[in-house]
Amino acid sequence: MRFGPSKRLAAAFKPRFSLTSDAGLRHRHHPILSRLPTSPSLPHILQAHARLLVVGLAAHRSSLAHLLALCAALSAPAPPRYFRLLYAAIARPNVFASNNLLRCLARSDCDAARDALPFYAHMRRAGIPTNNYTFPFLLQACSRDRVSGEGTQVHSHAVKCGLEEDLYVRNAFISFYSSCGELNHARRVFDEFPGQRDLVSWNAMLAGYARAGRTDVAQELFDRMPDRDPISWSTMIMGYVESGALEKGLGLFRELVGKGLTVNEATLVTVLSASAQLGLLEVGQFIHSTIRSMDFPFTVALGTALVDMYAKCGCIELSRHTFEEMKQRDVFTWNAMICGLAAHGLGKEALELFQRFLGEEGLRPTGVTFVGVLNACSRAGLVAEGRRCFELMVEEYGIEAETEHYGCMVDLLGRAGLVREAYELIRGMSMAADPVLWGILLGACKVHGLVDLGVSIGNKLIELEPEHDGHYVLLAGVYARANRWEDVVKVRRSMAAHRGTSKVAGWSLIEAHGTVHKFVAGDKGHKDSVEIYRTLEVVTMRLTEEAGYSPDVSAVLHDIGDEEKVHAIKEHSERLAIAFGLMVVERGRPIRIVKNLRACGDCHEFTKMVTKVFEREIVVRDGSRFHHFKEGKCSCFDYW
DNA sequence: ATAGGGTTAG
Numbered sequence: 001m002r003f004g005p006s007k008r009l010a011a012a013f014k015p016r017f018s019l020t021s022d023a024g025l026r027h028r029h030h031p032i033l034s035r036l037p038t039s040p041s042l043p044h045i046l047q048a049h050a051r052l053l054v055v056g057l058a059a060h061r062s063s064l065a066h067l068l069a070l071c072a073a074l075s076a077p078a079p080p081r082y083f084r085l086l087y088a089a090i091a092r093p094n095v096f097a098s099n100n101l102l103r104c105l106a107r108s109d110c111d112a113a114r115d116a117l118p119f120y121a122h123m124r125r126a127g128i129p130t131n132n133y134t135f136p137f138l139l140q141a142c143s144r145d146r147v148s149g150e151g152t153q154v155h156s157h158a159v160k161c162g163l164e165e166d167l168y169v170r171n172a173f174i175s176f177y178s179s180c181g182e183l184n185h186a187r188r189v190f191d192e193f194p195g196q197r198d199l200v201s202w203n204a205m206l207a208g209y210a211r212a213g214r215t216d217v218a219q220e221l222f223d224r225m226p227d228r229d230p231i232s233w234s235t236m237i238m239g240y241v242e243s244g245a246l247e248k249g250l251g252l253f254r255e256l257v258g259k260g261l262t263v264n265e266a267t268l269v270t271v272l273s274a275s276a277q278l279g280l281l282e283v284g285q286f287i288h289s290t291i292r293s294m295d296f297p298f299t300v301a302l303g304t305a306l307v308d309m310y311a312k313c314g315c316i317e318l319s320r321h322t323f324e325e326m327k328q329r330d331v332f333t334w335n336a337m338i339c340g341l342a343a344h345g346l347g348k349e350a351l352e353l354f355q356r357f358l359g360e361e362g363l364r365p366t367g368v369t370f371v372g373v374l375n376a377c378s379r380a381g382l383v384a385e386g387r388r389c390f391e392l393m394v395e396e397y398g399i400e401a402e403t404e405h406y407g408c409m410v411d412l413l414g415r416a417g418l419v420r421e422a423y424e425l426i427r428g429m430s431m432a433a434d435p436v437l438w439g440i441l442l443g444a445c446k447v448h449g450l451v452d453l454g455v456s457i458g459n460k461l462i463e464l465e466p467e468h469d470g471h472y473v474l475l476a477g478v479y480a481r482a483n484r485w486e487d488v489v490k491v492r493r494s495m496a497a498h499r500g501t502s503k504v505a506g507w508s509l510i511e512a513h514g515t516v517h518k519f520v521a522g523d524k525g526h527k528d529s530v531e532i533y534r535t536l537e538v539v540t541m542r543l544t545e546e547a548g549y550s551p552d553v554s555a556v557l558h559d560i561g562d563e564e565k566v567h568a569i570k571e572h573s574e575r576l577a578i579a580f581g582l583m584v585v586e587r588g589r590p591i592r593i594v595k596n597l598r599a600c601g602d603c604h605e606f607t608k609m610v611t612k613v614f615e616r617e618i619v620v621r622d623g624s625r626f627h628h629f630k631e632g633k634c635s636c637f638d639y640w
Numbered sequence: 641a642t643a644g645g646g647t648t649a650g
Binding site: 069072073096099100103131132133134135136137139140166167168169170171172173174175178198199200201202203204205206207210229230231232233234235236237238239264265266267268269270272273276300301302303304305306307308309330331332333334335336337338339340366367368369370371372375402404405407408 | 641644645
């Protein structure tokens with residue numbers, strides 16, 4: 001496997017100033033600027049600036065412009081207040097200084113980048129000339145802000161300046177139009193002078209189609225390209241992954257690795273994220289082993305992606321191991337680990353890690369950290385601790401509580417039976433409460449048998465989102481708890497009547513020996529279908545005899561006969577996946593299942609019994625958390 | 641001094 005230096009490394013080895021460069025020559029003998037290191041940091045620049053002030057050279061145009069250029073080249077964006085001050089200090093700014101201000105603006109956040117276009121207008125009014133450097137910087141700033149409207153005007157300026165055939169300028173326009181979604185404009189520039197085209201032009205065009213979700217056109221270009229480099233591959237792979245074609249992205253990654261071509265960090269992180277999203281452990285492990293066999297540097301981003309992948313694939317121990325192995329971590333790493341522990345129901349461990357995090361030098365928790373922390377409190381039933389953390393977030397860290405945080409708190413209070421308090425919390429919010437919050441509260445009403453409150457919330461939710469199946473299911477559950485079966489039937493009927501397009505089909509998937517097997521309820525499409533159903537039959541029989549299993553049909557009460565109801569539960573996708581898992585996963589290894597929806601109560605009981613009767617471990621990832629089933633118990637303690 | 645891909649937490 002070949003493995004070349006990254007672009008950043010290459011940039012570090014490139015001499016900052018060639019001997020033919022004006023700027024370089026001018027400062028070779030400068031008493032202060034010539035003493036700066038080749039890639040100075042912001043403090044270096046500030047220090048040099050201070051010395052210029054002290055010796056009275058701070059009004060010197062080329063010195064200041066040089067400092068501005070250094071700011072523009074910093075690896076982290078320079079503070080806007082500082083580079084604006086530098087530019088303002090230049091008496092008669094020239095193209096060089098102005099271009100570098102544009103570059104600084106382009107590299108800042110959106111607010112500052114918005115000033116790039118007005119500044120360009122100012123340049124033209126003030127008679128400052130523009131050159132081939134001006135447009136790339138200007139367009140970069142404009143695409144950060146997604147203002148495509150003025151693009152065509154700027155384009156005609158560039159043509160007037162005689163720069164329409166300049167490769168850098170052309171590529172800047174291709175990528176500008178691409179990032180604004182103006183694919184036809186981009187394509188016109190791309191097609192205009194086929195002689196003035198290089199790998200960068202192809203990659204920019206490719207990225208345009210990929211970002212727009214036109215992976216078909218992107219693939220066609222990718223196949224037609226005269227050359228491909230690691231960026232072409234990562235653009236294509238990311239295009240697939242982002243448009244949801246995760247398997248295609250992973251397939252292309254396999255091809256890339258199979259051909260022994262150079263892989264870059266962005267690609268690895270993207271495919272790790274794809275396998276994490278899908279919960280495909282075998283794929284994730286394949287990527288991990290690829291990373292190891294290439295001796296790829298173990299960067300913070302890669303480590304974080306691995307921590308996240310293992311956690312999302314159900315291997316919380318491997319996730320922790322990776323986390324502890326990392327020599328450097330950033331907020332993302334800590335967040336991934338804290339949220340991972342919480343998702344696995346390891347509330348105490350997550351809180352301990354949070355304490356350790358607070359002791360870290362130079363890192364501050366973010367809103368996401370608190371999503372993990374509050375989730376952890378909720379899972380561990382630590383009500384007082386949860387309240388304290390919520391307060392800490394708002395008071396101490398000045399983080400505004402978002403819907404997610406309220407969601408955690410409602411869940412925490414509701415789970416502990418403090419439904420009234422949870423209700424008040426939602427009512428007291430300054431923003432409009434997301435229906436999701438009422439849904440969480442409704443779940444608590446169901447569990448604690450609060451029929452009146454549950455009915456009123458349920459009806460309100462159905463009114464708000466009549467096409468949302470989950471609300472009907474929960475409300476029916478509330479009625480079922482109170483044995484109000486007629487109402488259960490009514491709700492079910494009205495659900496059937498409102499069944500809209502937003503209904504999500506439940507599925508479960510399981511990986512076995514390099515293949516992904518996906519099941520839906522009543523699925524007969526699998527090649528081993530007959531054997532799977534036979535196995536399921538046997539499993540159900542043994543559970544009935546040895547563990548006293550009897551299906552609880554209340555969750556699926558329809559307007560149908562009892563026998564059919566039992567049938568409907570019996571073929572829920574996760575049971576098919578479990579039966580298949582029992583067939584193919586060797587003893588001693590856990591059966592890992594990924595679902596898109598939450599488990600129904602009966603399937604949850606069923607799974608618990610399977611682990612006891614068959615002495616197997618089953619790990620289920622549902623829509624929001626993990627269930628570790630072992631010896632007849634589940635890590636969620638039956639509240640999910 | 642210039643153009644292309646950029647990930648990770650809910």
